Amino acid sequence: xxxxxxxxxxxxxxxxxxxxxxxxxxxxxxxxxxxxxxxxxxxxxxxxxxxxxxxxxxxxxxxxxxxxxxxxxxxxxxxxxxxxxxxxxxxxxxxxxxxxxxxxxxxxxxx
Amino acid sequence: xxxxxxxxxxxxxxxxxxxxxxxxxxxxxxxxxxxxxxxxxxxxxxxxxxxxxxxxxxxxxxxxxxxxxxxxxxxxxxxxxxxxxxxxxxxxxxxxxxxxxxxxxxxxxxxxx
Numbered sequence: 001x002x003x004x005x006x007x008x009x010x011x012x013x014x015x016x017x018x019x020x021x022x023x024x025x026x027x028x029x030x031x032x033x034x035x036x037x038x039x040x041x042x043x044x045x046x047x048x049x050x051x052x053x054x055x056x057x058x059x060x061x062x063x064x065x066x067x068x069x070x071x072x073x074x075x076x077x078x079x080x081x082x083x084x085x086x087x088x089x090x091x092x093x094x095x096x097x098x099x100x101x102x103x104x105x106x107x108x109x110x111x
Numbered sequence: 112x113x114x115x116x117x118x119x120x121x122x123x124x125x126x127x128x129x130x131x132x133x134x135x136x137x138x139x140x141x142x143x144x145x146x147x148x149x150x151x152x153x154x155x156x157x158x159x160x161x162x163x164x165x166x167x168x169x170x171x172x173x174x175x176x177x178x179x180x181x182x183x184x185x186x187x188x189x190x191x192x193x194x195x196x197x198x199x200x201x202x203x204x205x206x207x208x209x210x211x212x213x214x215x216x217x218x219x220x221x222x223x224x
Contacts, residue, residue, distance in 0.1 A: 043215035
């Protein structure tokens with residue numbers, strides 16, 4: 001079945017550092033890929049998405065590129081802020097048309 | 112658009128009591144999902160509906176859990192009787208097209224004592 005593996009956390013960075021959170025997937029066919037963010041005490045919010053190979057999703061300075069050859073969708077940001085502290089989830093929708101989530105990565109950004 | 116609306120935001124109940132969680136999806140969305148989130152198990156899909164019809168309830172943990180969607184604008188998740196291990200945050204989400212992602216509600220934090 002479909003699965004998503006993402007980088008174990010927690011990740012702690014200083015403000016303005018570069019962020020990478022790795023995500024790889026297993027799916028049949030051509031899944032759509034997503035990153036969701038969950039701030040403390042809130043629900044999940046869609047951060048960015050990519051629906052086909054080589055697409056780059058971007059939002060709020062975050063980027064991720066759909067790499068079919070490596071089955072990856074790594075999240076990056078060039079300069080993180082304290083306000084980026086949250087839990088980040090990689091996810092996909094495959095042939096079953098259901099969202100399959102990774103386990104989440106806790107990011108803490110220190111001033 | 113008000114987004115996906117869940118109620119209540121917080122619920123504290125005693126073991127053995129019935130609990131009903133409510134969800135109003137985004138108007139026009141034809142799929143609705145119930146998730147449970149815990150530290151131990153992360154996000155788990157409990158059940159989802161397509162056009163008000165339950166499609167997959169294999170994630171519902173026990174017969175104590177039931178979900179209904181009587182119309183396109185309302186769904187409930189009921190736990191009867193509740194147990195302390197049911198304590199979690201329960202999220203509802205809706206979607207128009209799965210490949211465009213889901214919109215999540217703010218969740219209901221359930222505590223069973």
